[in-house]
Amino acid sequence: MSEIERxxxxxxxxxxxxxxxxxxxxxxLKQLDADLDVVVLEKGSExxxxxxxxAVLDPCGLDALIPDWKEKGAPLNTPVKEDNFYMLGAxxxxxxPNFPMPPLMNNHGNYIVSMxxxxxxxxxxxxxxxxxxxxxxxxxxxxxxxNGEVKGVVAGVFGLEADGSYGPGTEPGMELHGKYVxxxxxxxxxxxxEVIAKYNLQDGKEPQKFGVGMKEIWEIDPAKHNEGxxxxxxxxxxxxxxxxxxxxxxxxxxxxYVGFVVHLNYKNPHLFPYMEFQRFKHHPKVAALLEGGKxxxxxxxxxxxxxxxxxxxxxxxxxxxxxxSVGMVNVPRIKGNHNAMLSGKAAAEAAxxxxxxxxxxxxxxxxEVEVRTGAIGQxxxxxxxxxxxxxxxxxxxxxxxxGMDMWTNTxxxxxxxxxxxxxxxxxxxxxxxxxxxxxxxxPDGKLSFDRLTNVSFSMTNHExxxxxxxxxxxxxxxxxxxxxxxxxxxxxxxPAGVYEVVQEEGSDPRFIVNFQNCVHxxxxxxxxxxxxxxxxxxxxxxxxxxxxx
Ligand SMILES: Cc1cc2nc3c(=O)[nH]c(=O)nc-3n(C[C@H](O)[C@H](O)[C@H](O)COP(=O)(O)OP(=O)(O)OC[C@H]3O[C@@H](n4cnc5c(N)ncnc54)[C@H](O)[C@@H]3O)c2cc1C
Numbered sequence: 001m002s003e004i005e006r007x008x009x010x011x012x013x014x015x016x017x018x019x020x021x022x023x024x025x026x027x028x029l030k031q032l033d034a035d036l037d038v039v040v041l042e043k044g045s046e047x048x049x050x051x052x053x054x055a056v057l058d059p060c061g062l063d064a065l066i067p068d069w070k071e072k073g074a075p076l077n078t079p080v081k082e083d084n085f086y087m088l089g090a091x092x093x094x095x096x097p098n099f100p101m102p103p104l105m106n107n108h109g110n111y112i113v114s115m116x117x118x119x120x121x122x123x124x125x126x127x128x129x130x131x132x133x134x135x136x137x138x139x140x141x142x143x144x145x146x147n148g149e150v151k152g153v154v155a156g157v158f159g160l161e162a163d164g165s166y167g168p169g170t171e172p173g174m175e176l177h178g179k180y181v182x183x184x185x186x187x188x189x190x191x192x193x194e195v196i197a198k199y200n201l202q203d204g205k206e207p208q209k210f211g212v213g214m215k216e217i218w219e220i221d222p223a224k225h226n227e228g229x230x231x232x233x234x235x236x237x238x239x240x241x242x243x244x245x246x247x248x249x250x251x252x253x254x255x256x257y258v259g260f261v262v263h264l265n266y267k268n269p270h271l272f273p274y275m276e277f278q279r280f281k282h283h284p285k286v287a288a289l290l291e292g293g294k295x296x297x298x299x300x301x302x303x304x305x306x307x308x309x310x311x312x313x314x315x316x317x318x319x320x321x322x323x324x325s326v327g328m329v330n331v332p333r334i335k336g337n338h339n340a341m342l343s344g345k346a347a348a349e350a351a352x353x354x355x356x357x358x359x360x361x362x363x364x365x366x367x368e369v370e371v372r373t374g375a376i377g378q379x380x381x382x383x384x385x386x387x388x389x390x391x392x393x394x395x396x397x398x399x400x401x402x403g404m405d406m407w408t409n410t411x412x413x414x415x416x417x418x419x420x421x422x423x424x425x426x427x428x429x430x431x432x433x434x435x436x437x438x439x440x441x442x443p444d445g446k447l448s449f450d451r452l453t454n455v456s457f458s459m460t461n462h463e464x465x466x467x468x469x470x471x472x473x474x475x476x477x478x479x480x481x482x483x484x485x486x487x488x489x490x491x492x493x494x495p496a497g498v499y500e501v502v503q504e505e506g507s508d509p510r511f512i513v514n515f516q517n518c519v520h521x522x523x524x525x526x527x528x529x530x531x532x533x534x535x536x537x538x539x540x541x542x543x544x545x546x547x548x549x
Contacts, residue, residue: 004166004172005172006154006172006173006174006175007174007175008152008174008175008176008177009039009174009175009176009177010037010177010178011037011038011039011176011177011178011179012029012036012037012038012178012179012180012351012355013025013026013029013036013037013038013039013178013179013180013181013182013348013351013355014039014041014152014153014176014177014178014180014181014182015038015039015040015041015181015182015184016041016139016153016181016182016183016184016185016189016191017040017041017042017043017183017184017185017186017189017325018040018041018042018044018047018119018123018133018135019051019119019184019185019186019323019324019340020061020115020118020119020122020323020337020340020341020344021184021186021322021323021324021325021340021341021343021344022040022042022182022184022322022323022344023040023047023119023122023123023126023344024061024065024122024340024341024342024343024344024345024348025182025184025322025344025345025347025348025351026038026040026126026129026131026133026344026348027065027066027122027125027126027129027131027344027348028065028344028345028348028349028352029131029348029351029352030126030129030130030131031129032348032349032352033352033355033356034129034130036352036355037132038130038131038132039131039132039133039134039176039178040123040126040131040132040133040134041134041137041138041139041153041155041176042133042134042135042136042137042540043136043137043138043139043520043537043538043540043541043542043543044135044136044541044543044544044545045135045136045540045541045543045545046120046135046136046545047119047120047123047133047135048115048116048117048119048120048123048546048548049116049135049543049544049545049546050520050543050544050546051115051116051119051546051549052115052116052213052215052299052300052301052546052549053115053213053301053336053337053549054113054114054115054116054215054217054249054251054257054259054548054549055112055113055114055115055249055257055335055337056080056107056110056111056112056113056230056247056249056334056335057076057110057111057112057113057115057118057335057337057338058109058110058333058335058337058338059076059109059110059111059338060338060342060375061337061338061339061340061341061342061345062074062076062338062341064341064342064345064375065341065344065345066125072125073121074118074121075113075114075117075118075121076111076113076118077111077113077252078111078112078113078227078228078250078251078252079109079110079111079112079228080107080108080109080110080111080112080228080230081227081228081229082226082228082229082230083098083106083107083108083230084229084230084231084232085098085101085231085232085233086231086232086233086234086235086285087233087234087235088233088234088235088236088237088283088285089235089236090236090237090283091284092284093233093283093285100403101403102403102406102407102409102410103410104330104332104333104379104382104383104406104410105332105333105406107230112228112230112249112250112251112257113251114251114548114549115337115549116546116547116548116549117548118337134155134156135540135541136540136541137155137156137540138155138156138157138537138538138539138540138542139153139154139155139191139537140153140154140155140157140173140536140537141153141154141191142154142181142191142194142195142319143175143177145318145361147317147361148317149316149317149318149319149361149362150181150195150316150317150318150319150361151177151178151181151318151361152175152176152177152178152181153175153176153181153191154173154174154175155173155174155176155540156171156173156174156540157170157171157172157173157539158170158171158173158539158540159171159539160466160467160539161467162465162466162467163467164467178318179318179351179354179355179359179360179361180318180319180320180351180354180355180360180361180364181318181319181320182319182320182322182344182347182351183195183319183320183321183322183325184321184322184323184325184340184344185325186301186323186324186325187210187301187302187303187304187324187325187327187522188210188302188304188522188525188526188535189321189325190534190535190536190537192321192325193525195316195319195321196312196321198316199313199316199317201312201313201314201316201321202312202313203313205309205310205311205312205313206306206309206310206420206421206422207306207310207421207422207423207424208304208306208310208312208327208424209263209264209265209304209305209306209307209310209387209391209421209424209425210263210264210302210303210304210305210306210425210523210526210527211243211244211261211262211263211264211302211303211305212261212262212264212273212300212301212302212303212493212495212521212523212527213259213260213261213300213301213302213303214259214260214261214273214274214277214298214299214300214495215257215258215259215260215298215299215300215549216257216258216259216295216297216298216454216457217255217256217257217258217295217296217297217298217547217548217549218255218256218258218290218293218294218295218296219253219254219255219256219293219294219296220254220255220256220289220290220292220293221254221292221293222254224288224289224293225250225254225256226250227250227251227252228250229248229249229250230247230248230249230250231246231247231248231249232245232246232247232248232334233245233246233247233248233280234395234399235395236280236283237276237279237280237283238262238276240394240395241266241268241271241438242262242263242265242266242268242271242273242276243262243263243265243266243390243391243395244260244261244262244263244273244276245260245261246258246259246260246261246280246286247259247260247261247334248286248289255296256289256290256293257549258281258286258290260273260276260277260280261303261334262276262277263305263390263391264302264425264428264493264523264526264527265391265423265425265428266428266429267428267429267430267434267435268430268435268436268438269429269430269431269432269435269486269487269489269492269529270432270435270436270437270438270487270489270492271438271489271492271493272438272440272492272493273492273493273495274300274451274492274495275438275440275492277495278440278443278447278448278449279440279441279448281447281448282441282444282447282448287447290447291446291447295449295454295457296457297457297458297546297547297548297549298449298454298455298457298458299458299519299544299546299549300458300495300496300519300521300523301519301520301521301522302521302522302523302526303324303329303334303336304324304327304328304329304336305327305329305331305387306327306387306421307327307329307330307331307380307383307384307386307387308377308380308381308383308384308418309384309418309419309420309421310327310421311326311327311328311371311372311380312326312327313368314326314367314368314371315363315364315365315367315368316363317361317362317363318360318361318362320347320350320351320364320367322340322343322344322347323336323339323340323343323344324336324340326343326371328340328343328371328376328380330379330380330383331383331386331387332383332386332402332406333383338379339376339379339380342374342375342376343371343376346367346370346371346374346376347364347367349366349367349370350364350365350366350367350370351364351367353366381409382406382409382410383406383409384414384418384419385401385402385405385414385416385418385419386398386402386405386406387421388419388420388421388422389401389402389405389416389419390402391421391422392419401416425526425527426526426527426528426529426530426531427529429486429489429527429529431485431486432485432486432487437487451495451496451497452497452517455496455497455517455519458496458519458544458545458546459544459545459546459547460496460516460517460518460519460543460544460545461516461542461543461545462515462516462518462538462542462543463539463542464516466538466539466542468513468515469515469518469535469536469537469538470498470513470515470518470524470533470534470535471533471534471535471536472513472532472533473532473533473534474532475511477530477532478490478499478501478511478532479501479508479509479510479511481530482528482529482530482532483501483509483511485529486529488501488511489527489528489529490511490524490528490533493523493524493527494521494523494524495519495521495523496517496518496519496521497514497517498513498514498515498517498518498524499511499512499513499514499524500512500514515538518538518543519543519544520535520543520544522535
């Protein structure tokens with residue numbers, strides 16, 4: 001690419017990704033010094049277009065960043081007023097009382113929000129402070145300086161030829177240089193992945209772990225709607241096949257977020273996370289809520305689950321990783337937005353101090369220290385053993401042991417120390433021959449839907465003439481290795497139906513990549529057992545267009 005001539009623009013801080021982490025960093029930088037030049041680049045067609053986490057938000061991040069967020073009209077309109085937890089069986093459920101839960105699991109004081117709308121509002125706050133925000137601008141490459149430091153990004157490459165080469169209609173984009181570059185791309189960021197590998201940032205840490213989260217927005221019968229109600233479930237339909245569970249949040253306007261997370265360390269390659277989600281909605285308790293309603297949106301995104309012991313080193317020369325590009329989700333609480341915001345604030349403060357001291361292009365060590373020892377580290381440390389316990393001991397034992405460990409951690413100690421995760425999620429997949437295929441009921445079109453119909457409710461769009469942004473290191477491997485060994489699980493783990501194995505009579509099976517359907521969840525990049533698929537960013541504006549997820 002060195003022969004491509006591009007214009008370059010100089011900034012103090014270049015921020016990749018307008019999620020809660022990136023926007024918080026931008027706001028804090030301008031709060032500290034209105035004269036700093038700060039730019040935020042976002043691949044979604046607008047801020048919020050790629051934000052999925054219809055969420056219970058712990059406002060502690062916002063409190064720290066914009067203490068008068070209420071007066072400023074932040075869209076936190078639905079306080080949590082009821083918090084339920086159920087263990088599901090196929091035909092019934094058992095309510096787990098709230099009193100044995102450690103206090104950190106309490107949702108009192110939290111809000112049910114559309115994070116897409118929260119990000120849209122944060123972007124307005126940032127722009128009022130003078131931050132430049134460019135949506136529809138994907139950052140596709142890192143730019144390195146003479147000393148090997150990250151000095152910027154390439155953004156805004158449009159109109160590549162289908163083979164990835166430059167043609168007459170290609171816009172080469174521009175370089176945006178900064179004294180520091182913040183990568184706040186969310187979970188499994190493509191540039192963050194490059195930085196983690198280049199500077200060996202994961203060395204000495206546990207592997208990052210993930211889940212795939214799928215979500216639908218439903219409009220339900222007002223008689224069944226209970227604004228402010230939060231419900232989490234575990235158990236059926238996953239049983240012992242995989243870890244995970246559901247969330248059902250009643251927000252405003254008779255709408256409900258119905259979501260399902262499957263931990264990606266499952267062993268059985270026949271497991272079909274999307275169909276587990278669809279099946280879940282047929283549980284009598286859930287069906288009773290949704291019957292008569294309609295699904296108005298669908299989306300999916302990976303969620304980081306490794307927590308405290310999996311956070312890579314988060315700074316390298318010229319660059320800092322923020323939010324879920326590091327992996328800051330508190331797994332038992334299913335919450336990461338508050339930590340994403342706090343990390344943005346901390347990175348901004350470290351960069352401000354460095355720039356004031358005439359530094360640039362070096363490591364923002366103070367940021368890393370603040371994350372590990374400050375509010376984020378304290379939040380994640382208390383729950384660090386929940387995920388490894390779940391992976392090792394299954395649901396019931398881990399609920400008891402994990403609950404006990406969270407309690408003792410509340411008082412500052414753990415009898416278990418810090419448990420390891422062991423394998424990464426790709427390595428967890430076992431041979432198909434060791435497991436039975438799972439028979440999933442057909443979607444009924446009322447409560448459950450086939451994947452492609454649901455994908456149309458994510459308003460996903462990719463220009464067909466564009467190069468495929470799901471790169472196979474070896475084109476033949478899906479059929480030569482993954483199919484015989486793992487029954488090619490890409491056909492099932494992708495929640496958007498991107499991957500198919502097609503076999504016509506008399507010909508060899510073919511692996512098809514329908515990249516146009518991709519909702520940018522990154523599950524393939526994580527779970528492919530051969531680690532043969534790399535997700536790179538397509539051109540800006542492509543991908544889902546979530547309304548108020
Ligand atoms: C199903 C699900 C449910 C969840 N529920 C909750 C919840 O209830 N409460 C909670 O607190 N947390 C929840 N989380 C976790 C929460 O979503 C994350 O912790 C949070 O989104 C992290 O914020 P972030 O800013 O790091 O990344 P993100 O929110 O993912 O934002 C990253 C942004 O960067 C953009 N981007 C990425 N790469 C590029 C690139 N190369 N160029 C330009 N732009 C780029 C993306 O389009 C996106 O807009 C949930 C997650 C999932 C998947």
